[in-house]
Amino acid sequence: MSSMATRQYRPSPFRRLALPAVAAVFLGYFTYHAFHGEYGIAGRAQTESRATQLRAELDRLKRERTEMEKRVSMLSGKTLDQDLLDLHARDALNFVDPNDLVILRPKAK
DSSP states (O other), X not given: OOOOOOOOOOOOHHHHHHHHHHHHHHHHHHHHHHHHXXXXXXXXXXXXXXXXXXXXXXXXXXXXXXXHHHHHHHTSGGGOOHHHHHHHHHHHHTOOOTTOXXXXXXXXX
């Protein structure tokens, strides 16, 4: 019979720590990005702040558009406002009515 050499296996103390260490690294990675990532808590606050600014700008633009639509409606169709038409025509053509009083101001330097 031949004798076989046997080698005893002695587990390394680091082997028992490998799985918990890998799990801790993954947990740390995801925790960091949950707070500081683009879609994390800090990112959400920035997104909400930007959304509030954009809503305010949208409201301002809607009011401006409503005012422009009102002015356009006064220049068209049966609701033609003669004074507004006269004002725009004079401004565009740079004309003055003989009965108007014109006050000239010096140019700002």
